[in-house]
Amino acid sequence: AARRTAGTDVLQRNARIAAQRARILPRAVERPPAPRPRRTVYDAGHRQALPGRRARAEGEGAVADASVNRAYDGLGATFSLYLEEFDRYSIDGGGLPLDATVHFGRGYDNAFWDGSRMVFGDGDGEVFKDFTLSLDVIGHELTHGVVQYTAALEYHGQSGALNESMADVFGSLVKQYALDQTAADADWLIGADLLTDRVRGRALRDMRAPGTAYDDDVLGKDPQPATMDDYVETRSDNGGVHINSGIPNRAFHLVAAELGGYAWERAGQIWYDVLAGGRLRPDAGFADFAALTVRAARERFSGDGPEAQAVSKAWAQVGVVT
Ligand code: ASN
Ligand code: ZN
Numbered sequence: 001a002a003r004r005t006a007g008t009d010v011l012q013r014n015a016r017i018a019a020q021r022a023r024i025l026p027r028a029v030e031r032p033p034a035p036r037p038r039r040t041v042y043d044a045g046h047r048q049a050l051p052g053r054r055a056r057a058e059g060e061g062a063v064a065d066a067s068v069n070r071a072y073d074g075l076g077a078t079f080s081l082y083l084e085e086f087d088r089y090s091i092d093g094g095g096l097p098l099d100a101t102v103h104f105g106r107g108y109d110n111a112f113w114d115g116s117r118m119v120f121g122d123g124d125g126e127v128f129k130d131f132t133l134s135l136d137v138i139g140h141e142l143t144h145g146v147v148q149y150t151a152a153l154e155y156h157g158q159s160g161a162l163n164e165s166m167a168d169v170f171g172s173l174v175k176q177y178a179l180d181q182t183a184a185d186a187d188w189l190i191g192a193d194l195l196t197d198r199v200r201g202r203a204l205r206d207m208r209a210p211g212t213a214y215d216d217d218v219l220g221k222d223p224q225p226a227t228m229d230d231y232v233e234t235r236s237d238n239g240g241v242h243i244n245s246g247i248p249n250r251a252f253h254l255v256a257a258e259l260g261g262y263a264w265e266r267a268g269q270i271w272y273d274v275l276a277g278g279r280l281r282p283d284a285g286f287a288d289f290a291a292l293t294v295r296a297a298r299e300r301f302s303g304d305g306p307e308a309q310a311v312s313k314a315w316a317q318v319g320v321v322t
Pocket of ligand 2: 140144164167
């Protein structure tokens with residue numbers, strides 16, 4: 001009797017396992033593995049030669065250098081936002097390996113995308129700290145790469161300011177996504193962690209209130225306009241690409257704030273649809289871009305839904321006619 005019971009147990013167990021397999025296996029087999037980033041972080045050792053010494057590659061554990069680890073994690077956070085929310089596989093959409101170099105130069109006060117990699121300075125320590133400290137700045141630099149592979153917005157005048165604004169918008173979304181912040185929770189600042197205590201300021205730029213990020217003896221006053229009435233005509237900074245970006249930045253914040261919830265879900269999706277949708281020309285101006293966002297809101301959501309209304313209203317508020 002004991003043997004028969006054991007035998008029945010085995011049969012029942014086998015039947016149970018077979019049933020589980022039938023439920024579980026087909027799904028596990030059908031789903032392809034999630035794409036993974038392929039990151040490499042280099043250390044320029046305070047020289048200006050690129051890429052520098054290989055410091056941490058994909059799958060390797062944290063190293064002693066915090067700048068290396070922040071860059072590595074920032075590349076990962078940016079990869080995740082684009083993949084999980086916009087279905088974009090890396091910067092080029094085709095799994096491009098992600099490279100970054102830290103400790104570029106000595107006291108170097110900037111970070112940039114050089115066409116194939118992100119490069120970070122340590123800051124001079126007086127005004128700026130290490131440029132890997134702000135996750136939105138990492139997302140900003142990588143988004144210059146995304147722009148290069150999508151609309152390729154020309155880096156001067158209004159198209160250049162749109163290029164800069166895209167970098168700020170998606171840079172901020174990288175941070176919001178990593179911190180699980182709604183539009184209401186987010187600070188909407190770019191580079192809030194970069195300024196030393198000696199600077200009178202909150203960040204490099206404020207998307208919610210352009211022109212108010214800093215007012216300081218060394219840096220001067222934040223020159224960003226918040227509406228077209230204050231658009232800055234200048235020949236410096238490629239025609240004010242980091243200045244007039246305040247106008248489309250604020251439009252994005254207004255849409256995100258009006259719609260509420262996670263900014264990447266609706267406002268970010270509309271902006272991404274325009275950036276990667278193939279209709280945005282490299283020499284697009286603000287009005288071209290604005291009209292495409294209204295169209296994208298209608299196409300992705302609905303003709304006269306809250307999304308399209310919020311987008312139209314935001315551009316009107318910043319003085320861009322759609
Ligand atoms: N950090 C600046 C930027 O990404 C550097 C530059 O390219 N002017 O816009
Ligand atoms: Zn930029």
